[in-house]
Amino acid sequence: MRLHLTLKDLPMATSAELYQLSWVIEQLLADPRRIVQARSHLHLGQQVQYFNWDDGKQRAARVVSVKHHRVTVQDEASGRHVSLPYAAISVEVAATANAGDTAHEASELAPPPEVGRREDFRVGQRVSFIDRDLQHRIGLIVRINQQTATLDCDGQSWRVAFSLLRHIVDA
Known part of the structure; x- marks a missing residue:
C-alpha cells in the first residue's frame, strides 16, 4: 500500500x-x-x-x-x-x-552528507570525523573492522563507524 x-x-x-x-x-x-x-x-x-x-x-x-x-x-x-x-x-x-x-x-540547511560505507575506506587512508564531544579529529586508518574502522589519532586509538568518517583530500 x-x-x-x-x-x-x-x-x-x-x-x-x-x-x-x-x-x-x-x-x-x-x-x-x-x-x-x-x-x-x-x-x-x-x-x-x-x-x-x-x-x-x-x-x-x-x-x-x-x-x-x-x-x-x-x-x-x-x-x-x-x-x-x-x-x-x-x-x-x-x-x-x-x-x-x-x-x-x-x-535552510544543506542536504545531509553521503554516508560512508566499509568499501569506501582502506588501511593507510587519512580520514576525519567529529567525536562525541563535537571535536574535529583527523587520523590514519590502521584496521578495517566489520562495522568500524580503527584509527590512530595523535597516538590515541579510536573505533569509528564508517558513516561518521570523511575522506581528506590533500590540497
Whole structure:
C-alpha cells in the first residue's frame, strides 16, 4: 500500500494511514546523516530553540550535553533539563549578507552528507570525523573492522563507524 496524502487530506486520513505516515517520518528522522548534520551545528552552551511536545510551542534553551542520538538542553524559562532527539532542535543560522534573503531561506540547511560505507575506506587512508564531544579529529586508518574502522589519532586509538568518517583530500 502506497501512502498518497497531502496536508489538506490529513484530517480525513484513516488511523492506519496516519500510523504509516508516522513510521515513514520516524525513519527519516533516525537517518544517521541527519543526526551527524544536526550535531555538527551544535556546541555546549549554545542558545537554541526546541519544540516542546507538551504544549506544541518553541521554547528557548541552552545546550548542556550532546550524546549519540540525543541532546540535553536547559529550558530558559523553567531551568529544567530536557533530553531531546536532534530533530526537536532549531539552530538559528546567521542571516547572509544578501539583503534579499528571507529568514526562511537563511535557515535552510544543506542536504545531509553521503554516508560512508566499509568499501569506501582502506588501511593507510587519512580520514576525519567529529567525536562525541563535537571535536574535529583527523587520523590514519590502521584496521578495517566489520562495522568500524580503527584509527590512530595523535597516538590515541579510536573505533569509528564508517558513516561518521570523511575522506581528506590533500590540497
